[in-house]
Structure formats: structure tokens, C-alpha cells
Amino acid sequence: MAETPASPPSLPPTPPLWRRLWLPVLVFALLALVPFVWGERFILGLVTRAMIMAIAALSLDLILGYGALVSFGHAAFLGLGAYAVAILFSHDIVDAAIAFPVAILVGAGFAFVTGAISLKTRGVYFIMITLAFGQMAFFTATSLSAYGGDDGLRMFHRSEVFGTRILANDTTFYFVVLGTLAGCFVLLKMIVGSRFGRVLRGAKENERRMRALGFDPFRYRLAAYVIAGAICALAGALFANLGMFVAPAYMTWQRSGEFIAMVVLGGMGTLIGPIIGAIGVTLVEEWLAALTQHWKVIFGPMVVLVAIFARGGIVKLLERVAGK
Amino acid sequence: MTAPILSLNNLHKAYGALKVTDGVSLDVGAGELHAIIGPNGAGKTTLISEITGEVALDAGTVTFDGADVTALPVHARALKGLTRSFQITQVLPGFTVLENVATAAQAHDGSSFRFFRSAGADRRLNDTAMAALAEVGLAARAALPAASLSHGEKRQLEIAMALVSQPKLLLLDEPMAGMGREETERMVAVLMALKGRYPMVLVEHDMHAVFRLADRISVLVYGQVIASGSPEAVRADPAVREAYLGEEEFG
Numbered sequence A: 001m002a003e004t005p006a007s008p009p010s011l012p013p014t015p016p017l018w019r020r021l022w023l024p025v026l027v028f029a030l031l032a033l034v035p036f037v038w039g040e041r042f043i044l045g046l047v048t049r050a051m052i053m054a055i056a057a058l059s060l061d062l063i064l065g066y067g068a069l070v071s072f073g074h075a076a077f078l079g080l081g082a083y084a085v086a087i088l089f090s091h092d093i094v095d096a097a098i099a100f101p102v103a104i105l106v107g108a109g110f111a112f113v114t115g116a117i118s119l120k121t122r123g124v125y126f127i128m129i130t131l132a133f134g135q136m137a138f139f140t141a142t143s144l145s146a147y148g149g150d151d152g153l154r155m156f157h158r159s160e161v162f163g164t165r166i167l168a169n170d171t172t173f174y175f176v177v178l179g180t181l182a183g184c185f186v187l188l189k190m191i192v193g194s195r196f197g198r199v200l201r202g203a204k205e206n207e208r209r210m211r212a213l214g215f216d217p218f219r220y221r222l223a224a225y226v227i228a229g230a231i232c233a234l235a236g237a238l239f240a241n242l243g244m245f246v247a248p249a250y251m252t253w254q255r256s257g258e259f260i261a262m263v264v265l266g267g268m269g270t271l272i273g274p275i276i277g278a279i280g281v282t283l284v285e286e287w288l289a290a291l292t293q294h295w296k297v298i299f300g301p302m303v304v305l306v307a308i309f310a311r312g313g314i315v316k317l318l319e320r321v322a323g324k
Numbered sequence B: 001m002t003a004p005i006l007s008l009n010n011l012h013k014a015y016g017a018l019k020v021t022d023g024v025s026l027d028v029g030a031g032e033l034h035a036i037i038g039p040n041g042a043g044k045t046t047l048i049s050e051i052t053g054e055v056a057l058d059a060g061t062v063t064f065d066g067a068d069v070t071a072l073p074v075h076a077r078a079l080k081g082l083t084r085s086f087q088i089t090q091v092l093p094g095f096t097v098l099e100n101v102a103t104a105a106q107a108h109d110g111s112s113f114r115f116f117r118s119a120g121a122d123r124r125l126n127d128t129a130m131a132a133l134a135e136v137g138l139a140a141r142a143a144l145p146a147a148s149l150s151h152g153e154k155r156q157l158e159i160a161m162a163l164v165s166q167p168k169l170l171l172l173d174e175p176m177a178g179m180g181r182e183e184t185e186r187m188v189a190v191l192m193a194l195k196g197r198y199p200m201v202l203v204e205h206d207m208h209a210v211f212r213l214a215d216r217i218s219v220l221v222y223g224q225v226i227a228s229g230s231p232e233a234v235r236a237d238p239a240v241r242e243a244y245l246g247e248e249e250f251g
Helices: A017-037 A041-064 A075-090 A096-118 A123-142 A170-193 A195-205 A207-213 A217-243 A253-266 A272-291 A295-309 A313-321 B044-052 B074-079 B097-106 B123-136 B151-163 B181-194 B207-213 B231-236 B238-243
Strands: B006-015 B018-028 B033-037 B059-064 B082-085 B169-173 B200-203 B216-221 B224-229
Touching: A017 A041, A017 A170, A017 A272, A017 A313, A041 A075, A041 A170, A041 A217, A041 A253, A041 A272, A075 A096, A075 A123, A075 A217, A075 A253, A096 A123, A096 A217, A123 A253, A170 A195, A170 A217, A170 A272, A195 A207, A195 A217, A195 B097, A207 A217, A207 B074, A207 B097, A253 A272, A253 A295, A253 A313, A272 A295, A272 A313, A295 A313, B006 B044, B018 B044, B018 B224, B033 B044, B033 B207, B044 B059, B044 B074, B044 B082, B044 B169, B044 B200, B074 B082, B082 B151, B097 B123, B097 B151, B123 B151, B123 B181, B151 B181, B181 B200, B181 B207, B207 B231, B216 B231, B216 B238, B224 B231, B224 B238, B231 B238
Parallel strands: B033 B200, B033 B216, B082 B169, B169 B200
Antiparallel strands: B006 B018, B006 B059, B216 B224
16 A cells, blocks of 8 residues: 555456356247247246246346335235236236336326335334235235226226237237337346436445445335335236236235245346246246146245255255256 | 533433443543453443434433434434444345445435436445445455355444445444454444544454544543543553453453
């Protein structure tokens, strides 16, 4: 420190691009190949559902993985987005150009109001309050008798896109969902690496230090919560279109728990991890359910094993296997 | 004398019957290094936390840079240039050393509600951060996670974070705590170099360091300032000698 460097000190090197990109490229390439290898409607529908869950899990990762905010009511946003589309449909507003933005705004609005309240709390209280808001959304949906109540609400066809019915084709719909997933992945990747994302991550690392540096973590967490709610509602809008049906069951707390499992098993705070986790969980559930109706007896221990032997999730495991 | 940068006026704070701050009034002049010493439990760290806003006062006012900041929250005071280091180091352990300092610089570089451009590739923030790391002697560690630093290095990192925070006053809470001889020497040298550039409030147990660095010393005992003045005057003060009786490191 006595010696002053003549030239400004050089920045440390960043890791090579391929090391950061190989896994996302592999995942998205495999997903793009699926319709060409397995054309069956069943497989296509299953993987489409898995990708929609992946969008939801991705949005949860922003607040859970990067903000350390364990939201136990995330399924509410999926349901809100789905209901927004289906309710508009029942009023003959069938175009995605209107319905999807409305769904996103509904998700963002609900996130803003509930987030402003729940983010005043920490830890277990935050979990409880998000769970409570999630249950409120669930019971509100069951009591919407004009829109099917418990039985849910049916759409006669998928949303139109500027008056066309191109989404009716399952393969087209598949690629629309894949494109949305890729878009959300890139968007969130940018956000977590931005100045905003850095403050969010910093508040997770050490909130006291961030305050002393001059940041008010609440505002950044609320903004992240709103972004996550909006993206999850978009997943809901796609979900309504997949089966052309919505029901209160989309918002159960069990599904919120499943989202957490997808994020944790895949790898919190990695973005690609929750995508792998969501797809893995959806496919394994389907496969086990076909084997036996007691599939949860097998699925439970599998989750436990991954949690114990793959700390940091499947992504960490894959990176270890891939060497270095 | 010019207006003090920091002015504490009759601060009071009690936890139940325990008066941790009992009528403290202090001025820190522009460019001054003001040390606060006192036995364990005298309320030194509490006093720092009252200045930063982490601890709410029962009574009294904190005036900083000509404005009453008593009602402001921690982050708002920090943005005004009231910059602290912690007794127990507070870094962002999962961030690299460089990103720790860049994050501190970011707080003073416009809004952080910017969502798209990579912060890690931001030249201005990184250059500012590297310059500060070089100043405290940590440039070679820039790419390491902060968690992997030694205790002394984390202290240096905290100083670097303070330097890029556009400080108008540095509050240093025991920067030498838990350090070995060699690390202490390095920290004294760093503080010597900063002295005069920034006014500082230094809470420290290492008396050798305090008497070498301080322009003025205030002695805090049971939440009260029992003496305040030049190092020579404080060393000679009988009340101070009594408070420190038996502590051989003193004097």
C-alpha cells in the first residue's frame, strides 16, 4: 500500500462466455427439438405445461433465489393471470393482445398491494402473510359463482392473436410458450445482473450493510415482487390457454409449495436451475403417476435425496459432472 | 473555527433503567480526527449507531453538515455522506471484493432502478472501485469472494467501501479490533493517509493507535463524556486515569 501503482490497476478477468452459457443453450436446444422428435399431442401438451410451470418457477426465483423472500403464495399469480384471460373470454374479449397485457397488469397490481404489506415483515411472518394472501385469492375464486365457482371456467377456444386463431395449433402454441420462456429467461438474466439486481442481491447478502451504504431494501424488494408477480401472471395466461380451462385449484397453496420445490431442487438463484427443476418435477410427477396412484410415496423420498445430495440443486450437480 | 461537520446535542438513550447514552454533547470539526475511547460497556458503539440512525434516540439532536438529521432513517443519512464501518465487519460475503466496493460506489451514482445494463461490466463503477482497492492495498484480491478474505483484509475492504461512498464524515467503529500487530500497523498507515482528507470519528481500544492518530479525544464512561480535549490533556486528566485504573495499555 506504500507503493502507489503507476497505471490504474487492471480489472480481474471474467470467466469465458461458454462456461456461463453451455447449460441454457443445451436446455433450450433440447426443448426446441421436442416437437420434431415426439410429435404426439400428449407429449407436446405435457412439455408445454412443464414450460409454463418453468416460467412461473423462474419468476419465483427472482424473489426467492435473489431476494431470499420465501413467498408461499406464488400460485395466486398463476391463477390471477389465468382467470383474467378466462373471465375476459367469457365477456367475448378473446384477443391475446388485450387479454395478456390485462393478465400481466392484474398480476403486477396484486403483487404491488400484497407486497407492500407483506414486505414489511421478515422470515416466517413473510411466509405466513404470503400464504394468507394466496388463500384469499383461492377462496375468492371458489366464490366467483358467475365464473364457475368451484367448478372453474371453460374457454371454447384459445385466445386469438389479432383476430387469427394460430394458437389453436398445438405445435405453434408450443413454440409460443418456448419463446416466452426464453424471453423471460433473458429478461430476468439482465435484471439480476443490472444495478437493480445488484441491490436486490446485496440486500440478501447483508441488509444492514446495504442500509449503511445508502440503499433502502424495501423499495427494491417491492419492485422485484411486482416483476415476479407480472411474469407469473403471464404464465397463468398461457396456462389458461393450454387446457382452455381455469379453476381455483390453480391457486392452491400446494402448488405454491411445488413452485418452491422446483426452484430449490433446480438451483436457487441460477434462473436456469428453476427451469430444469420445473420441467423435471412436472415430467417425473407424470411418469410416476402413470406407474402407480401412490406416486407421492416415491416422489417424496426423491425430493429428500436431491435435497441432501445435490446441495445447490441440480444445476450445481450438472456443473460438477461437466467438470471444473 | 469553521462550523463543525457533526454536532451532537444532549443525546439520551436508555434501555429500561440502563442509561447507555446520558447527556452526550460533542462537536467534530471539519478535518478533525476525533477519537472516542472508554472502558467496555461505556456506550461507544451505541453512540455510533445513534449517529448513523440505527438506534433511535430518546432525546437530543444530531446535526450533520449543517442540517438536523435526527429524524432521518439510516439509508438517507448514509446518502448525505455519513459513512460508517462496523465493529464486527459487515461486508457482502457472496460478492467479490470488487463488487462490494462497486456496490458502495453505485449508491452515489444516480438511481439504482436501472434494470437492463450489466452492473458488473460498468466501467465507471469498476474503475472507481479498483482505485479505492488500490488505496487500501487490496487490488490483488479484487476477484475473490469477500467471504474468503482474512479478518484484517475485510477491515481494509470496509475502508475501501467507505472511500467510494463520497463520505463527508467517516465513523470507524473499532477498525483495529481483533487484528494482529502487523495488520494494526497497516490499518494505522491507511488511516494516517486518510487523515486530513476526511473528518473521522474513531472508536478504538488500541490506545497506541488512538494517541498516534487523534487530534482530539473524548472519553466516554457509563454513557457520559467525562473528558474531552487534546491527547496530552486527556492523558493527564485524573478522572480519565481513574476510569482506566488497572488497564495497563493506557498512557
